[in-house]
Amino acid sequence: MSTRSVVPFGPHHPVLPEPIHIDLVLEDEKVVEAVPSIGFVHRGLEKLVEKKDFNEMVFVAERTCGICSYMHGMSYCAAVEHVMGVEIPERAKYLRTVWCELSRLHSHLLWLGLLADGFGFESLFMQAWRLREKILDMSEASTGGRLISSVNKIGGQRKDVDNAMLHSFVETLNQLEPEIRTMVRTFLEDSAVRSRLDGVGVLSKEKAHDLGAVGPFLRASGIPFDIRTTGYLAYGDIDFEPVTSSEGDSYARTAVRINEIFQSIDIIRQVVAKIPDGDVAVPVKGFPKGEYMMRVEQPRGEALYYVKANGTKFLERMRIRTPTFANIPPMLEMLKGCQLADVPMMVLTIDPCISCTER
Amino acid sequence: MSLFSFAKTEFKNLFSKPATRPYPQQPREYPERTRGHIENDMDVCILCGLCSKKCPTGAITVDRAGKTWSISGFSCIQCGYCVESCPKKCLSMKQSYTQPDAQKGTNTFVKPEQPAPAKPAAEAAKPAPAPKPAADAEKPAAVPAVPAEAAEPAAKQD
Amino acid sequence: MGIIAFLIFFPFLAAVVLSLMKKQSKARDGVVIASCVLIIAAAVTLAVTFLSSGRTQEYLVEAPLWNNLILAGEIFLMLLVFYYGFRYRKYYVVLLSAAGTIPIVWEELAGYGVEGKNHITVDYLTVIMCLIVGVVGSLICLYAIGYMKDYHRHHTEYRNRTPFFLSILFVFLGAMFGLVLSANLSWMFFFWEITSICSFLLIGYSQTDIAIRNSFRALWMNLLGGFGFAMAILYCTFVLKIANIQDLVNIGSQNGGATFVVVPVAFLAFAALTKSAQMPFSGWLLGAMVAPTPTSALLHSATMVKAGVYLLIRLSPAMQGTVPGLMVVLVGGFTFFAASVLAISQSDGKKVLAYSTISNLGLIAACAGVGTYESAWAAILLMIFHAVAKSLMFLSTGAVENCTGSRDIEDMHGLIVRLPKLAFVMIIGIFGMYLAPFGMLIAKWAALKSFVDSGNILLMLFLAFGSGTTMFYWTKWLGKLIAVPHSSRPHPDTIHRDERVTLATLASLVVILCILFPVISANLVRPVLVAMFHTTSLSVITRGDVPIMLLMMCMIVILPVAARLLTLGKKNKPVLAYMAGVNKGDDCTFVDSFGESKQMYLANWYFTDLFGEEKILKPCLAIAAAVIVVLMVVVIGGVL
Amino acid sequence: MEVWITVLKVVLFIVLAPFVGGLLSGLDRKITARFQGRQGPPLLQPFYDLAKLFNKQSLIVNKFQVFLIGGYVMFTVFTGCLFFAGGDLLLAFFALTLGETFFLMAAFSANSPFSAMGVQREMVQTMCTEPMILIATIGFYRATGSFMVSDIVKVGTSPIVYLPGMFIGFLFILTIKLRKSPFDLSTSHHAHQEMVKGTTTDLTGNIFALIELSEWYEQVLLLAYIALFIINRNPWSILAAVVVCLLCYFLEILVDNVFPRVKWDKMFRSAWIVTLIFGGVNLLAILFLNVIH
Amino acid sequence: MKMSKSPWLLHYDGSSCNGCDIEVLAATTPVYDVERFGVVNTGNPKHADIFLITGGVNDQNKEVVKQLYDQMPDPKVVVAIGICACDGGIFKECYNILGGADKVIPVDIYVPGCAARPEAIIDGVVKAVALLDQKREQMKAAESAEGGAEHD
Amino acid sequence: MTEQNPVNIEVREIEKANVLAEASRLHNEGYRLAQMCSTKVEDGYEMLYTFGKGYDLLHLRFTVVPGDKMDSISHVFPAAFFYENEIHDLFGVPVEFMTIDYHGGLYRTAEPTPFH
Numbered sequence A: 001m002s003t004r005s006v007v008p009f010g011p012h013h014p015v016l017p018e019p020i021h022i023d024l025v026l027e028d029e030k031v032v033e034a035v036p037s038i039g040f041v042h043r044g045l046e047k048l049v050e051k052k053d054f055n056e057m058v059f060v061a062e063r064t065c066g067i068c069s070y071m072h073g074m075s076y077c078a079a080v081e082h083v084m085g086v087e088i089p090e091r092a093k094y095l096r097t098v099w100c101e102l103s104r105l106h107s108h109l110l111w112l113g114l115l116a117d118g119f120g121f122e123s124l125f126m127q128a129w130r131l132r133e134k135i136l137d138m139s140e141a142s143t144g145g146r147l148i149s150s151v152n153k154i155g156g157q158r159k160d161v162d163n164a165m166l167h168s169f170v171e172t173l174n175q176l177e178p179e180i181r182t183m184v185r186t187f188l189e190d191s192a193v194r195s196r197l198d199g200v201g202v203l204s205k206e207k208a209h210d211l212g213a214v215g216p217f218l219r220a221s222g223i224p225f226d227i228r229t230t231g232y233l234a235y236g237d238i239d240f241e242p243v244t245s246s247e248g249d250s251y252a253r254t255a256v257r258i259n260e261i262f263q264s265i266d267i268i269r270q271v272v273a274k275i276p277d278g279d280v281a282v283p284v285k286g287f288p289k290g291e292y293m294m295r296v297e298q299p300r301g302e303a304l305y306y307v308k309a310n311g312t313k314f315l316e317r318m319r320i321r322t323p324t325f326a327n328i329p330p331m332l333e334m335l336k337g338c339q340l341a342d343v344p345m346m347v348l349t350i351d352p353c354i355s356c357t358e359r
Numbered sequence B: 001m002s003l004f005s006f007a008k009t010e011f012k013n014l015f016s017k018p019a020t021r022p023y024p025q026q027p028r029e030y031p032e033r034t035r036g037h038i039e040n041d042m043d044v045c046i047l048c049g050l051c052s053k054k055c056p057t058g059a060i061t062v063d064r065a066g067k068t069w070s071i072s073g074f075s076c077i078q079c080g081y082c083v084e085s086c087p088k089k090c091l092s093m094k095q096s097y098t099q100p101d102a103q104k105g106t107n108t109f110v111k112p113e114q115p116a117p118a119k120p121a122a123e124a125a126k127p128a129p130a131p132k133p134a135a136d137a138e139k140p141a142a143v144p145a146v147p148a149e150a151a152e153p154a155a156k157q158d
Numbered sequence C: 001m002g003i004i005a006f007l008i009f010f011p012f013l014a015a016v017v018l019s020l021m022k023k024q025s026k027a028r029d030g031v032v033i034a035s036c037v038l039i040i041a042a043a044v045t046l047a048v049t050f051l052s053s054g055r056t057q058e059y060l061v062e063a064p065l066w067n068n069l070i071l072a073g074e075i076f077l078m079l080l081v082f083y084y085g086f087r088y089r090k091y092y093v094v095l096l097s098a099a100g101t102i103p104i105v106w107e108e109l110a111g112y113g114v115e116g117k118n119h120i121t122v123d124y125l126t127v128i129m130c131l132i133v134g135v136v137g138s139l140i141c142l143y144a145i146g147y148m149k150d151y152h153r154h155h156t157e158y159r160n161r162t163p164f165f166l167s168i169l170f171v172f173l174g175a176m177f178g179l180v181l182s183a184n185l186s187w188m189f190f191f192w193e194i195t196s197i198c199s200f201l202l203i204g205y206s207q208t209d210i211a212i213r214n215s216f217r218a219l220w221m222n223l224l225g226g227f228g229f230a231m232a233i234l235y236c237t238f239v240l241k242i243a244n245i246q247d248l249v250n251i252g253s254q255n256g257g258a259t260f261v262v263v264p265v266a267f268l269a270f271a272a273l274t275k276s277a278q279m280p281f282s283g284w285l286l287g288a289m290v291a292p293t294p295t296s297a298l299l300h301s302a303t304m305v306k307a308g309v310y311l312l313i314r315l316s317p318a319m320q321g322t323v324p325g326l327m328v329v330l331v332g333g334f335t336f337f338a339a340s341v342l343a344i345s346q347s348d349g350k351k352v353l354a355y356s357t358i359s360n361l362g363l364i365a366a367c368a369g370v371g372t373y374e375s376a377w378a379a380i381l382l383m384i385f386h387a388v389a390k391s392l393m394f395l396s397t398g399a400v401e402n403c404t405g406s407r408d409i410e411d412m413h414g415l416i417v418r419l420p421k422l423a424f425v426m427i428i429g430i431f432g433m434y435l436a437p438f439g440m441l442i443a444k445w446a447a448l449k450s451f452v453d454s455g456n457i458l459l460m461l462f463l464a465f466g467s468g469t470t471m472f473y474w475t476k477w478l479g480k481l482i483a484v485p486h487s488s489r490p491h492p493d494t495i496h497r498d499e500r501v502t503l504a505t506l507a508s509l510v511v512i513l514c515i516l517f518p519v520i521s522a523n524l525v526r527p528v529l530v531a532m533f534h535t536t537s538l539s540v541i542t543r544g545d546v547p548i549m550l551l552m553m554c555m556i557v558i559l560p561v562a563a564r565l566l567t568l569g570k571k572n573k574p575v576l577a578y579m580a581g582v583n584k585g586d587d588c589t590f591v592d593s594f595g596e597s598k599q600m601y602l603a604n605w606y607f608t609d610l611f612g613e614e615k616i617l618k619p620c621l622a623i624a625a626a627v628i629v630v631l632m633v634v635v636i637g638g639v640l
Numbered sequence D: 001m002e003v004w005i006t007v008l009k010v011v012l013f014i015v016l017a018p019f020v021g022g023l024l025s026g027l028d029r030k031i032t033a034r035f036q037g038r039q040g041p042p043l044l045q046p047f048y049d050l051a052k053l054f055n056k057q058s059l060i061v062n063k064f065q066v067f068l069i070g071g072y073v074m075f076t077v078f079t080g081c082l083f084f085a086g087g088d089l090l091l092a093f094f095a096l097t098l099g100e101t102f103f104l105m106a107a108f109s110a111n112s113p114f115s116a117m118g119v120q121r122e123m124v125q126t127m128c129t130e131p132m133i134l135i136a137t138i139g140f141y142r143a144t145g146s147f148m149v150s151d152i153v154k155v156g157t158s159p160i161v162y163l164p165g166m167f168i169g170f171l172f173i174l175t176i177k178l179r180k181s182p183f184d185l186s187t188s189h190h191a192h193q194e195m196v197k198g199t200t201t202d203l204t205g206n207i208f209a210l211i212e213l214s215e216w217y218e219q220v221l222l223l224a225y226i227a228l229f230i231i232n233r234n235p236w237s238i239l240a241a242v243v244v245c246l247l248c249y250f251l252e253i254l255v256d257n258v259f260p261r262v263k264w265d266k267m268f269r270s271a272w273i274v275t276l277i278f279g280g281v282n283l284l285a286i287l288f289l290n291v292i293h
Numbered sequence E: 001m002k003m004s005k006s007p008w009l010l011h012y013d014g015s016s017c018n019g020c021d022i023e024v025l026a027a028t029t030p031v032y033d034v035e036r037f038g039v040v041n042t043g044n045p046k047h048a049d050i051f052l053i054t055g056g057v058n059d060q061n062k063e064v065v066k067q068l069y070d071q072m073p074d075p076k077v078v079v080a081i082g083i084c085a086c087d088g089g090i091f092k093e094c095y096n097i098l099g100g101a102d103k104v105i106p107v108d109i110y111v112p113g114c115a116a117r118p119e120a121i122i123d124g125v126v127k128a129v130a131l132l133d134q135k136r137e138q139m140k141a142a143e144s145a146e147g148g149a150e151h152d
Numbered sequence F: 001m002t003e004q005n006p007v008n009i010e011v012r013e014i015e016k017a018n019v020l021a022e023a024s025r026l027h028n029e030g031y032r033l034a035q036m037c038s039t040k041v042e043d044g045y046e047m048l049y050t051f052g053k054g055y056d057l058l059h060l061r062f063t064v065v066p067g068d069k070m071d072s073i074s075h076v077f078p079a080a081f082f083y084e085n086e087i088h089d090l091f092g093v094p095v096e097f098m099t100i101d102y103h104g105g106l107y108r109t110a111e112p113t114p115f116h
C-alpha cells in the first residue's frame, strides 16, 4: 500500500477565509498532487444583466468582491462609459484614482494580515488589520461604507469629496506610513518569517508569463506589467513605476505588495496635490450599444471587464475576468512539491479572491 | 535579518492603551456619510413607488391602498439608490444600522390621514411571536409587512 | 545431566523425525506439538531443578569422545558450506568457512588443544537462556504448524518444503541449547556455526533469487563472525592456555584491560556483534525477512541474535572499561540509535520489527559492554522481555499477513475493527516494546541509569535521542491499528488454533512478566549478577518505584471503567469526522474537486527524505564499521 | 508523618493545579491580547471556557476516543502527583510519555484527515522534546546525585548552577510542550493553520474539556520542572523559583507572539541541535568536572 | 456557569462577496476585539457554539453548510451575517443562489447590512450568546425529561 | 450627448475549425492567454478569445452552433483549461481534449448550464 495520504483541503478551512477545495495527495507533508475545485461561492452574477438594467448593475458589480469592491464598480462603469462614449469629468477621474488606491491599500494590508495568519503569526495579523482600520475609516468618511462604497455611477461619481477631507487623508497617511514601515520590517527582515517565505513557491519568469499570471504575482517574477502605466483615470498624470522583484518566491510577492503600499500612498499624495476642481459626474442619456473590454489594475492584478450591449437597457453580456482567475493555473504549478504547511502560503501569496473568481 | 523583530511593537502595545473601541458599552459615533438605514418622511412621500422599482434588492414595498411605505432592513443593501431616485427627496439615509434580530422584520411608515401636525410615526415593528423564519422565508422582501396592521393602531392613536 | 542431554539432543531427534514425515498430516502436527510441549517441559524442569539447588553445576570434565564428535561436526559444517558455496558460486563463503574452521581443526588435530575444566555448565544465565529458547522457541515452532499451511496456500509459487522447514527449526533450537549450555569455547563454536547455517537454510527457504541472495549475505556475515570466534579460540589456546569461556572472563575481569586478555575478548565480541546483527552487520537480519515468519520470529527473539547478546553478557565483566568494551558500547549504542531512526522510514511491518530488533540488541550490547552490575541487570532483563514481546509482534504480524494478504503497516489501518483480537494482541506487543510500565521500558530505564553512572556521554545521548525515535515508529504503528474507519467490516479471522494459542500465551507472558518482574529480577537475574560481579549491589530500580509501576498497570486495567465514570451522565452522540465540510457521510470518502466521491486515505509519515535507507543507511554502516576497524586495530596493535 | 505530608502534597496538586494552570492560561490570553493592542478577554476566561465545554453535548467519532482520552488525563495527572510526591523523575517522565501515547492514540482513532495529520506532527513534537527532557533529567542526577525529586530539592546549591545549558535547552523545548508559536504545529492554539485543530479536531464537549484540563496540569508540571532548577535547601529559593517560573512563562508568551509558526523540519532540526549543544555540552561539562563524585 | 461567557465561533463563507467575511475577521482584530466577550474564532465546527455564516447558499455549498452545522455540538446558534445570508441579498435572483442561510439550516439571529459592519456583528453575537443560555436550559430540561428512560 | 461608439475593440473573426491553429500561431509569436469568453447569441455561442503581448490585446472571435463541439487550446495555453471548463459548465458547449477536464464538476450549479 502506498504511503501517500489523500485528503480534502477545504472548502471549509480556517486558514482560508474563502471556500476553495483542493484534493491533496501527500507524502508525509509533501504535496505530490493537488487538484483544486471552485464553485462554492459561484452565484452567477454575470447573468443578472438580464434582470437588472445597466445602471443597477453597478451595485451588482461592486459586490463581485467586497475587498476591491470599489474597483469592480469603477471598472464596470468605465467599461459602460466607453461603450457609450461618455467622457467623465477630470475631478471624477482623480477621485476614482484616490479611491482605487485606498482600496489597494486596505487590500494589501488585509492580505499582509492574512499572510501572517497563514504562517501562524497572530500578532502580526492583528497589527496589520489594526492599521488597516485607519484606511477603512477614510473609506467610510468619504463614501459612507467601509468596504462597499456605492459611489460609482455611469458617468462619474455619486459623491464628491471636498479638498479639506482629501488633505486630511494625506495627513493620516503621512502618520500611518511610519507605522506601516515598522510593521513590514518584520515581514521583510525577521529571519523566522523569512524561513517561511524565502524560496517557497518559486514561479519562474517564463512560467509566470506563459501561464498567464497577473498583478503582484507576475511582477514578483520579474515582469514589470502594471495596467496603470497605460494611463487610465488619472494615472497618466502621475509619476510611478511598476514594482517588481526577480526571485519569484513568496518573499518576492510579499515584498512587491509591501512596496506597492508605499507606492499607493505616494500616488494618493500626488493625486491630491493635482486634483482639479469641478463636477464629479456628467449626465448620461440613452442606452449603451457596442462592446468594450476595460482593463484595470486591481490589487490582485489585471481585471478585464468585457461589456457587450445591444442598445436596450439590459446589457447583452458582462464578463469579468478577474485576476485570481488568471492566477489559479500558475498557482497549481507552485503547489506541486511544496509542503503541506506551505499550501496556505501558496494559496495566499496569489492573494486569491474566490468570490470574484467565481462571480 | 533579525529575530524578535516584532518585540518592540509588542512592548509598545503592552504599555499603551489598547486600540479596542469599547463598543457596545460606549455607543459608536459614525461619520456623517455612513450608510446605515433608510427613513422616509411620510409627510412628503407621495407613494409613487419609484423607489421600490429602483431598489436593486426589492427591499421597499409601497402599499398605496393601505397608505404605507415599508422597508425590510434585512434586504436593504444600503446603496442609497432609492434616496437618489425619489422625486420628492423624502428618503434619507441614516447613520445607524438596522439592529440584528431573530426575525427579519420590516420597518413600516404610515402616511398620516390629515396633514399631520406632529412628526411621522415610524415604528420598528416585528411580527410578535413569529413562526420559525425558515418557514416564511420564501420571498421575505415581497411579503407585505405583517406589522403594518400592528403598527397602525399606534399611528392612529395620535 | 539427563535433562541437559535431552535438551540438546531431543530437538535434533525431533528434526530427524520431522524431516522424514513428508506428508502433511495430523500425525506430523502431533509430533511438532508433542516435541514443543516436551521441550518446554524440559526447559522448565531444568529451571526448577536448578533453582531448587541453586548451585552452578558443571559436567563433562573429561570428554574426548565428545570432543572428537564435535570436531567431526565442524568439518561436516564446513563441507556443507562448501557445497552451497560451490553450488551457487559464492566462493567467498567457502573461503570464510575454511578460514574459520581449518585452523580450529588443525589446532585440535595437532594436539595443541587445551583441556578445559568442564564442557557443560549450568548456571543462572544458562537457565534464563534455556527458558527463553525453550518456551519462546517452542511456541514459535507451534505457531509454524498453522502458519506454514497458510503460507503455502498464499504462495503457491514456492515449493512446499514444510518438513525441511520444521526440522531446521528444531535443529536451531537444539543448537541454541547446545550453545548456551556449553562452557568450552570449541563446543560453543560448533553450535555457533550450526546456528549460522540454520539461519542460512531458513532464510533461503523460498529459493527465490532474493531469498538466496539474502541467505548468502547472512551466511558470509555470520561466517565472518565465526572466523572471529575461531581467532579467539586460537588465541586462548596458544597464548592463554585456556579452553573455557568462564576462565577467559575470570582472567579478564581480574586483569581489567590488560592487553593479553583483551584480544580474545575483542574477537569474541566481534563475533557476537555480527551474530546479533549490529551495524555494520545489520544487513543480514533485514534480509532475513524474506523467510516465512516463524523464521524471523525465531531469529529475532529466541535464537540467533540472542546467541550474540548471550555471549556479550557472558563476557560483560571482562569488558568493563576495556577497549573491546568500548567497541561494544559504541557500536551497540550507535546501532540502537541509528536503527531506530531507520525504522521510522519503513512501512513494511517486518522491516520495522527487524530494525527494532537491531536497535534493541544494540541497547543490550551496549549494556553488556558497559559491564557493570546495573548494566548487566538491564541487559538480561532487556533480553528476556525482548524475546517475548518481539516474538509476539512477529507472529501477530505474520498472522495479519495471512489474514489480509499484507504485512505493510499502512494496510493495518483500522485493524482494531477488522481483526479486533489480533489487533489487541499487537497493541499489547507494542505497549510491551516501549511503554511504561511494561518490561522493555523498565529495562531501558535501568540501562539509562547504568549509562549515567558509567559516565559515558555518548551512550546517554544515544539513549536520549534513540528513545525519541523509538517512540515515533512504534506510536505510528499503534495509531494505524487503533484508527476506526467507520465503514470497515470485520475481516474473516482465518488464523489457526495453534497460532491462536501461541499468540495468546505470548501476550499473556508480556503482561505476566511485567507484573512478575520483581520476582524474576530477584530470583533469576540477581544471582547471575552476583556470580558475575561478586557483589550484591542495591536494587537497580528504587524500591518505591515498583509499587508505583504496579499501580500504573492497574490504572491501565481499570481505565475502561474510569473512562465510563468520567463521562457518566453524558450521552455521547456519534457524529461524522470533520473533513472540511465535504465528508460524504461514511467517514471514508469525500466530495472531490470534480464533484465525485473520492476515497480518503491517511498514511503515516515516513520521512524518507530525512531518514530514508538510501539517505542514511550507508553512512551509518560506515561509521559503525570504522569504529570496529579502528578499535580492533587498537586491540591487535596493542599486542603486537 | 512523612507519608501524610506526601499525601497532602499530592492532594494539593490535584486540587490546585487546575486553578494555577487556568489562571496562567488566562494571564497568557490577557497578555497576548495586550501585546496585540487589544483589550482581551477577562482573566478568568479559561474557566468560563472549561465550564462551557463541560456543559456542551459530547459528539464522538467513536467510543475508543473516550477511553483513550481518559488514559491521557489519568496519566498526566498521575505524573504530576508522582512529581509532587517527590518521586522519581525518570518514572514521572515515563508516565507522561504513556499519557501522551494515549492522547496520540485518541487522535489516531478518530480517523479523520486533520486529526491524523495533527497526530503525525504531534509525534514529531514528542520526538523533538523527549531527548531534552531525558538529558535534563540525567543532568539533575549528575548534579544532585539522585533522580528523586524529594532529594533534588534538598541540595545545597541550586542545580541551575551546574545546569545552565540544560535550563536553556529545557526552555526551548518548553515552547514545544506548551504548544507555543513557533512550534504550535499540531493543535493550533492561536492563529489559524493548515491543520485546523489537528489532534483535537474531532473532540468535543466534555472530552475536549478534559484535554484542556490536563493541559493545565501539564503546564503546572512543566513549570514545576523549571522550578526544580532553582529550588535548594533554602526555603527562600521557593520564592525565587516562583519568580523564575513566572518569568519563563512570560518569556514563552513573548516568544509565542513574536514568531511565525515554523515548519516541522525546522522544529525538528532546531530542537535536536539545541538539545545536543546546550544539553550535550552541559552534560559533558558536569561529567568532566565530576560534580558529585 | 453560563454558556454565554465563552462563545466560540465558527465562520463559514457561504457565497458571500467577501465583504461580510472580512468584516467578521475585522471584528476579531484589535479595534473591535470580540475576544472581550470570550469569543474564540475556532475554525472547527466541533468546538464551536456560534455559527457565523456569510453569504447565501448555493447548490454546491448547501451540503457543506449543513454538514458543518450538524458537526456542531448542542447548544448552538446560527447567526446569518449580511443581507446575502439573510435572504440572498442582491444575488437572490441569481440562478445559483437558493436564498439565505435559513434555506438549509435554522438561523437564530439575522445581522443585516451590506456589508454588515463589525459593530453589527458584535450586536448579533451578543444577542446570539443570550440564546445559548436559553438553549442550554432547554437541553437540560429535555435531558432530565427523558433521563431515566434513556440511561442504560 | 456624444455619439455611441458601436465597436471599440479590435476583433479578428476566425473559423471555429482554425482555432487551434490560430492559437498555436499566436503562442509562437509570444502571446499569452488573457481571457476566453462565451456569449449566447441567436445562432449559437460567440467565443471571444483574448490574447496579450506586452500591453497589447488581440481578440479572436468565432461562433459555435448549438450541439457542435469545439477544440480545447489548453495544450497550447495551459491556463485555458480553466476557462474552457467554465464555458462547458455554464454554456454547455462541449470542449474536447482539455488537459484537465472536470466533466461538468467545476461549477456544480442547481441548474445545469444556466447560460445555455
Ligand code: SF4
Binding pocket: A016, A017, A018, A067, A114, A351, A352, A353, A354, A355, E018, E021, E022
Ligand atoms: S483573499 Fe479572498 S478570501 Fe481572502 S480575505 Fe481576501 S477576499 Fe477574502
Ligand code: SF4
Binding pocket: A064, A065, A066, A067, A068, A069, A071, A072, A298, A299, A300, A322, A323, A324, A352, A353, A354, A355, A356, A357
Ligand atoms: S480581485 Fe478579488 S478583491 Fe479584487 S476586485 Fe476582484 S474580487 Fe475583489
Ligand code: SF4
Binding pocket: B040, B044, B045, B046, B047, B048, B049, B050, B051, B052, B062, B069, B085, B086, B087, B088, B089, B090, B091
Ligand atoms: S419614490 Fe419617494 S415619493 Fe415615491 S414612494 Fe418612494 S419615497 Fe415615496
Ligand code: SF4
Binding pocket: B038, B054, B055, B056, B057, B058, B059, B060, B071, B075, B076, B077, B078, B079, B080, B081, B082, B083
Ligand atoms: S438603499 Fe438600496 S437597497 Fe436599500 S432600499 Fe434603498 S435602493 Fe433598496
Ligand code: SF4
Binding pocket: C414, C485, C486, C487, C488, C489, C587, C588, C599
Ligand atoms: S474506505 Fe473506509 S472502510 Fe474501506 S478500507 Fe478505507 S477506511 Fe476502511
Ligand code: SF4
Binding pocket: A063, A066, A148, B077, E015, E016, E017, E018, E019, E020, E021, E054, E055, E081, E082, E083, E084, E085, E089, E090, E113, E114, E115, E116
Ligand atoms: S451582504 Fe453585501 S457585503 Fe455581505 S456578502 Fe452580501 S453582498 Fe457582500
Ligand code: SF4
Binding pocket: F088, F092, F093, F094, F104, F112, F113
Ligand atoms: S452539459 Fe452535458 S450535454 Fe451539455 S455539453 Fe456538457 S456534456 Fe454535453
Ligand code: SF4
Binding pocket: F088, F093, F094, F095, F096, F101, F102, F103, F104
Ligand atoms: S467535460 Fe465530459 S462531457 Fe463535457 S466535453 Fe468533456 S468529456 Fe465531454
